[in-house]
Amino acid sequence: MGTGANFNSLTPLTNFFFKELRKSDPNERIIKIDCADDYTAALSSAGNLYAWGMNNQGQLGTGGGTGKDYTDTEKFPTLVVKTIPGIKYVDFSCGENTMLIKDEIGNLYKTGLKVDYVPNIIELTNTVKPKSFFSGRSCYCMIDRK
Numbered sequence: 001m002g003t004g005a006n007f008n009s010l011t012p013l014t015n016f017f018f019k020e021l022r023k024s025d026p027n028e029r030i031i032k033i034d035c036a037d038d039y040t041a042a043l044s045s046a047g048n049l050y051a052w053g054m055n056n057q058g059q060l061g062t063g064g065g066t067g068k069d070y071t072d073t074e075k076f077p078t079l080v081v082k083t084i085p086g087i088k089y090v091d092f093s094c095g096e097n098t099m100l101i102k103d104e105i106g107n108l109y110k111t112g113l114k115v116d117y118v119p120n121i122i123e124l125t126n127t128v129k130p131k132s133f134f135s136g137r138s139c140y141c142m143i144d145r146k
Helices: 016-024
Strands: 030-035 039-044 049-054 073-079 089-094 098-103 108-112 116-121 130-135 140-144
Touching: 016 073, 030 089, 039 089, 098 130
Parallel strands: 089 130
Antiparallel strands: 030 039, 039 049, 049 073, 089 098, 098 108, 108 116, 130 140
């Protein structure tokens, strides 16, 4: 839920983190949200990516995580690490144990699988330009622009 609570709710709850974020910068709003097995991520119009929930595989990309199910969680939206400072994130896809992230200059990053606890660039050939991409349980899929 990203509210700091450890309970399930059958009714929607306000996430006060995003409410306060909007107060501090009225131009920053959430433009995309996605979720997987036990975590959620939200992309803002400013190019910031926030994630919360289970982080036992490093899937949140927040830099934390030791691979222990019972301790690796973010209870509140936490900023996903930017590999290249100042570059905006423009898209992402949540998978069960991994996440794919795209930045404004076309780099594609991966997180999770107990390998990448911060976003790491996927080395693609110059001819591959992902149009869209998806994350699965432990795999990725891309559709090329061609």
